[in-house]
Amino acid sequence: MISLLTHSNPLSYLPHSSPTPSISPFFTHTKTLKPSKLKSLKINSILQYNRKPELAGDTPRVVVITSGKGGVGKTTTTANIGLSLARLGFSVVAIDADVGLRNLDLLLGLESRVNYTVVEVLNGDCRLDQALVRDKRFSNFELLCISKPRSKLPMGFGGKALVWLVDALKDREEGCPDFILIDCPAGIDAGFITAITPANEAVLVTTPDITALRDADRVIGLLECDGIRDIKMMVNRVRTDMIKGEDMMSVLDVQEMLGLALLGVIPEDSEVIRSTNRGFPLVLNKPPTLAGLAFEQAAWRLVEQDSMKAVMVEEEPKKRGFFSFFGG
Numbered sequence: 001m002i003s004l005l006t007h008s009n010p011l012s013y014l015p016h017s018s019p020t021p022s023i024s025p026f027f028t029h030t031k032t033l034k035p036s037k038l039k040s041l042k043i044n045s046i047l048q049y050n051r052k053p054e055l056a057g058d059t060p061r062v063v064v065i066t067s068g069k070g071g072v073g074k075t076t077t078t079a080n081i082g083l084s085l086a087r088l089g090f091s092v093v094a095i096d097a098d099v100g101l102r103n104l105d106l107l108l109g110l111e112s113r114v115n116y117t118v119v120e121v122l123n124g125d126c127r128l129d130q131a132l133v134r135d136k137r138f139s140n141f142e143l144l145c146i147s148k149p150r151s152k153l154p155m156g157f158g159g160k161a162l163v164w165l166v167d168a169l170k171d172r173e174e175g176c177p178d179f180i181l182i183d184c185p186a187g188i189d190a191g192f193i194t195a196i197t198p199a200n201e202a203v204l205v206t207t208p209d210i211t212a213l214r215d216a217d218r219v220i221g222l223l224e225c226d227g228i229r230d231i232k233m234m235v236n237r238v239r240t241d242m243i244k245g246e247d248m249m250s251v252l253d254v255q256e257m258l259g260l261a262l263l264g265v266i267p268e269d270s271e272v273i274r275s276t277n278r279g280f281p282l283v284l285n286k287p288p289t290l291a292g293l294a295f296e297q298a299a300w301r302l303v304e305q306d307s308m309k310a311v312m313v314e315e316e317p318k319k320r321g322f323f324s325f326f327g328g
């Protein structure tokens with residue numbers, strides 16, 4: 001039996017969602033359920049939500065997953081949120097816009113099935129549907145890679161090419177997808193500009209460290225200059241033991257620094273690395289892990305254009321709680 005209590009050290013900040021339905025109760029139900037009741041909940045029971053999230057906004061929702069600093073979890077977020085959305089019944093096309101260093105195919109376990117890329121489509125060497133790789137687990141999830149690994153951005157390939165691609169995806173016979181997720185390369189050079197051009201919303205992934213935050217702040221400015229006003233953030237690799245020891249910034253600190261709506265908070269979890277190496281995204285794990293549930297909950301919020309709040313939770317001593325999952 002796994003306890004879902006939420007008590008923690010007062011130095012820690014617990015993310016608290018707005019009162020939308022949630023597949024994971026640790027952020028939302030703590031105000032309504034007594035700890036004794038929460039204690040007895042089995043982790044499986046929290047997946048039994050009683051409705052499908054309502055899709056807000058016009059389709060396709062073109063969302064770029066970006067960061068500034070590299071290695072903070074953009075591809076992990078794209079894979080896990082993408083498959084969560086597909087599992088919720090939405091049609092998803094995930095575009096790996098990382099030219100030369102693509103790895104979304106690896107995380108999804110689809111690398112052996114990528115025969116063509118967008119570069120070949122634009123050269124007229126294949127049709128768009130030949131470059132789309134349909135996931136065998138969820139037929140409403142497709143992967144599209146911009147180019148082959150280790151290749152360079154072809155001459156003339158830029159934002160306009162990606163806008164054309166998004167338009168072509170809208171006009172496909174099987175209908176317009178609900179979500180087009182663009183996995184952005186690190187940095188703020190040509191690849192970044194190309195990846196953000198067709199997007200009308202952004203998910204900014206950051207870790208709670210000062211270097212990632214500085215880069216994230218710069219990226220927010222660039223996104224806004226490009227006309228992307230709907231920017232939400234994911235705080236990844238959060239370690240509550242370090243927050244307690246004041247060795248890591250809290251989620252509340254991060255939110256105050258960046259001033260963005262909070263889409264999700266993902267704990268540091270060795271399962272993420274394991275699932276990456278297996279090509280089996282975390283959200284498919286059974287039983288689910290906390291990081292997997294946090295990704296699912298973020299996907300739910302993305303659908304409904306919802307966000308959560310970081311709040312401080314009072315300590316209740318001598319109880320093992322929610323943060324014990326995080327090693328806290």
Ligand SMILES: Nc1ncnc2c1ncn2[C@@H]1O[C@H](COP(=O)(O)OP(=O)(O)OP(=O)(O)O)[C@@H](O)[C@H]1O
Nearest residue numbers: 070071072073074075076186237267268269272273
């Ligand atoms: N919550 C987490 N807990 C533990 N490891 C994680 C977590 N999130 C990501 N990682 C690991 O961090 C590494 C980088 O993740 P990922 O490739 O998703 O980052 P990225 O931002 O896409 O990198 P790049 O900028 O190179 O494209 C991977 O090895 C991944 O398994």
Ligand SMILES: [Mg+2]
Nearest residue numbers: 074075098103
């Ligand atoms: Mg990546």
